[in-house]
Amino acid sequence: MLNVASVNKSFDGFMAVNDTDLTVEKGQVVAVIGPNGAGKTTLFKLITGHLHPDQGQILFKGEDISALPPYEVCRKGISLSFQVVNIFSRLTVFENVQAAVLSHLKKTYKLFSPARNQAVRETWEILDNVGLTKKADGVSGALSHGDQKVLEIAIALGNAPELLILDEPTAGMSPEETAVAINLIHRLTAELGLTILFCEHDMELVFSIAHSIMVMQQGKSLIEGDPETVKNNPLVQEAYLGEST
Amino acid sequence: MTANITWAAFSQQILVGLSKTTILFIVSSGLSLVLGVLRIPNVFHGSLYMIGAFIAYSAAMVLGGSPLGFWVALVVAPLGVALISLIVERGLFCRLYEREHLMLLLFTFAFMLVFGDLVKLVWGSDYRSLSAPPILQGYFSIFGLPFPRYNAFLLLIGPLVAFGLWFLTNKTKIGKISRAAAVDREMVGAVGINVSWVFAAVFIIGCFLAGLGGALVAPTQNITQGMDHAIIIEAFLIVIIGGLGNIWGALLGALIFGLTDSIGILVWPQFAIVFPYIAVVVVLMFRPQGLLKSVW
Amino acid sequence: MFAAAINKRSFGIAVTLLVLLGVLPFFLDRFYIYLTALILVTGLLATSLNMVLGYGGMYQFHHAVFYGVGAYACALTLIKTDLPPYAGFIVGPVVAAAVGVIMGLICVRLSKLYFGMLQIALGSLVWAIVYRWYSFTGGDDGLHGVPVPDLISSINGAYYFTLIITALCMVLIYLIINSPFGRIFQAIRDNPERSETIGVNVKRHQLVGLTIAAFFGGVAGSLFVTVEGSVFPDLMFWTLSLEILIMCLLGGWFTFLGPMVGAGIVVSLQTFVGMYTEYWTLIMGIILILLIFFLPEGVLGFFLERFSSREQAMSAEK
Known part of the structure; x- marks a missing residue:
């Protein structure tokens, strides 16, 4: 449904998103993980039209949405829930x-x-x-x-929305609030069957609901695949999971 | 209508326009300074300009019309205005910096109302005039047409003030701190500088310039109620087309404003007043954030 | 339930007010009727400003332009055309709205302070043209002795005309503020970025809002012609724009009737203080300074807050 292909975005020479690819299929729950500053929020804002890529394509249901303003992107069926x-x-x-x-x-x-x-x-x-x-x-x-x-x-x-994007839905929450939010997201996927793209630091949440995981580091997409593949990838273990466990 | 405008008349009008530009530049650069660093759209800046002119008049009167009067007035008026602004800033303004622009705008408008009436109380509603010192009276001959000496004097003052401002903002400590504060006030506060006093200093310098503008304009026109209304809108527009907080933008804006005004007087006197406004609108349609880089 | 009760109460207040205003001419002399009419006109102007300022969050710094344009368009129609006399009262608001569209198209690309400043620039341009175009607008003298239709040319006729039109416009503005458009407008005020994200074309809504406000500003201008019988460039001078901003602030710019209350206070002050001293702007300025320091939500806002917190405390006790 969503297809991000070799997208670049730089700010004053700093490559926030560098040659990133991402695919979301209808009905899937896709997680983007990566350390702080990896470019996750920038990637989401590129998809929702708050930013426009320097290069690359963003296709939603086969249509290029990379040059549209946010309200047009929203009308195509993509909703964003902000991190802050x-x-x-x-x-x-x-x-x-x-x-x-x-x-x-x-x-x-x-x-x-x-x-x-x-x-x-x-x-x-x-x-x-x-x-x-x-x-x-x-x-x-x-x-x-x-x-x-x-x-x-x-x-x-x-x-x-046909595609719901959640930018760190549990950021800044207390443990009790986090539990409530996780429960909510579970229900959204199970009962409403929404297509969701999200990023999150809570690995438990990520691995419990994501059908597919994309790992980002320094603006690049390292790997995209099902949770097992990602978990066992040596690059990912070294780069990301290693430091969080 | 345009056929009988000679090259000489045109040049003379441009020179007159440039000397008007000097006043506009001095006043609006002060406004721009305050806008850039303190983020305050100071509506009573025009009142300070008017007060500067009245103080200049009174100072010259005290000296009984001696040739020295004008020069004393030129020093006393801006200092007096700076003193007034110091009181207002320390007394009231420094408590309001965190408020939104709309509140600050209305707050400064309140002072414009107060100052307007205070001027009426102190100086009355009559016209006043201040004559230039003998050395600056009379005319030069330029292109075979008379050109007032006083305007030539203004043409000298303009670059001087511009240089002074450049020196102040680029070469002195307070200038460097205030430029940093304009970009990031938390950072400046974090390195242990008292931001509040930096703001006060910048505000006073800005207001000093309004007073200086008022003193300089005094010999060229009647000193009267309502001077504040006329200048403040012009100064705001100049600052906007130049780029908020940019001193060179204020210079560029003043040039555009002053020159379109004097060309307007030549081309279509009845609607001369309209020309600068059209210039402003045209500039803003193509460069909505102003011609030069704004510090905002 | 609570919302329904509030509305019933406001409805009651509105009807009482209207009846009171309706019988006023039987008790008051000419001067006070004239003053009340002027308050209604100015209040309508302030309310139309507050629609975009308090509810839309737009820095409408030069709203008086639409008031002036509406007044001039109405007066010029009455003086210079053979159209039926009441046509002026349609031409006025429509021309004001048209000016609103043009200014809006140029201004809404910018936000906040830049928006306000560009509006002042454009408004000053309009003012400068009116101020100088002697042959058409009467220049700085303005136009006097506008031939207002007979029925509404007497002081009582003018008063009732003003009252009816103002009441009608207030109802319309109230409906708009509480309509889906009004809801979205308030959402834009609170958070333009989020509004874009939920699929709202922010700039276009702002343009529509500005045009509607300009229209009602033009209505107020036309009513001014009825009450005064003359127009002059001061009607669109920028200081008047700031004065009506003060009225909104004074009355409470997050309340519906606040601007009307503010207009009542300012116009009365101007009239009564003006009788005793020529320094009434000094008093106005001091009031404004005190207001900003001690009552930033405005008079009505202050009382409503007191009221609702008491009510909440009462319902909490239950």
């Missing part, structure tokens, strides 16, 4: 998710019908799914960090 919490902090939790649903339903130019009657069912469905129903009326800026990260994912779900 990036929500609408003055709006309520409900309104945060509703904004995404409204955008998905192409209702953003409706001027005179009350918003509280629009996209309500879809929004509640998502809130129920992620477990934020009870906090729906609270102002999102006042939530705990863990809840804000869950809201991040909920907003991304609001666009009913």
Whole structure:
């Protein structure tokens, strides 16, 4: 479904992403792992249109999306949940998710019908799914960090994505919050059958749900394959897994 | 209409435009300095310019119209303005640096309102005028047309101030620190420099320039209420087209503004006022972030 | 449930206010009716600004341009064309909206302070043209004795016309703010980057928002012509733009009625303090300084916050 081919991106001469390849098939859960600064977030932002590659191609369902702005990429069916919490902090939790649903339903130019009657069912469905129903009326800026990260994912779900990209969904969470988030991601893959591309430092999570793993180092894709292959690859063991165990 | 514009008249008008440019440059470079380092769009910068002109007038009056009056005024006015800005900065401003731009903008606008009325209280609503010292009165003959000596004086002052500013920002310690603070204030604070006082110094220098501009403009026009309104928008536009916080941008912007204005007077006097604004809009359509690199 | 209760209450307040304003001319003399009309007009202008400022997060630094353009377009239609008299009140807002589209197309590429500054530049250009074009706009004198239609030329007629149109516009703006578009607009205010990521074309929404605000600014301008019978370049001078920014801030720029309240305070101050001293801008400036230091959420914002925190405390006790 997603095909990233020999993509390059540099900032002031620094190669953040260097000749990287990545493939995501429909229905798969793909993890990107690598040390901090390996270029994972940059790679995701290249896919979602926040950045544009210097070279290379990004194909989504056979169409080159590498030059599109973020909102066009989103409309093609790719949603991003940010690593650093990036929500609408003055709006309520409900309104945060509703904004995404409204955008998905192409209702953003409706001027005179009350918003509280629009996209309500879809929004509640998502809130129920992620477990934020009870906090729906609270102002999102006042939530705990863990809840804000869950809201991040909920907003991304609001666009009913075909491909969901999660940039470190458990970053900065307490152990309890992490457990809740892992549970949520498990359910998203199992019950909704979403195609997910994510990066994560929690190796347990990575190896428990990923169908395929891509290892990045210094902006390059080292290897891409199923968890067993990646685990047993000597290069990977030396470069990455070695230091984390 | 255009047929009877001679080459000589054109050149003379350009020279007059250049001397106006000097004033615009001095005022807007101060504004740009404050914008670049402190990130404050200082609306009362224009008020300080007006106050500078009034102080210059009063200083010259105290000396009873002696030829020395103008030169004393030229020193006293900017210093007086710098003192006022020191009080405002230390008293109120330094507590607001973390607020958003909109609040800072409105805060400085509040001071513009206050200063406007204070000037009315102190100096009244009448026109005032200050005459240039005898040595700068009268005319040269350039291209067979008269050219005011005072404008020639301004043409000398402009490069001097530009050089002074270049020296200050590139060769002195405070200049180097403030340039670093413009880019990354946390870093400057982290190496043990008192950022707050650096900001105060930059703010005062910026305001000093407004006062200097006011003193310099005094002999060329009536000193009056409303001077602040006219100059501040021009200064803002100059800073914007030059690139926020870039001193050379302020120079370039002032040149564009001053020259389009004087060409406008030649070509279509009724709408001369429109020409600089059109120039600004055209520049910003093609270079939305200004002509030179902004420090933002 | 809570939301429904709030709305019922606001509806009650709105109706009471309207009735009060409706019977006002039976009790007050000409001067106060005129003043109330002026407050309504200025309040509508401030509310239209706040739609893009408080709800859209756009640095609309020169909103008065649309007010002035609307006023001039209305006045010029009444003076110079043979169109039916009320056409001016349609031409005014429409021309203001058209200017809004043109300025928007140029400005929305930029963000925040640059957006605001470019808008001041463009607005000053419009002002400079109006200020100098004696043969068409009357130059710095403006145009006086605009032939307002008979029905609304008396002070009471002008008042009721203003009241009805203002009320109608306030309802429309309220609907827009609470529509899906308004919701997305607030999302853009809070976080433009995230808005792009959920598939929103931020620039286009900002353009639409600016155009709508310009339209209502133009309505306010046309109403000004009704109340004053004249137009002058000060209506689009940049200081007026900052004054209406102050009204929004003073009343509370995250509340719907805040700008109207702010306009009431500023216009009344201007009138009454102006009777006793010519230094009313000094007082205005001092109030603004105090406000920024002690009440950054505005008067109405302050009371609403008090109110809602008390209410939350009460519901927590239950």
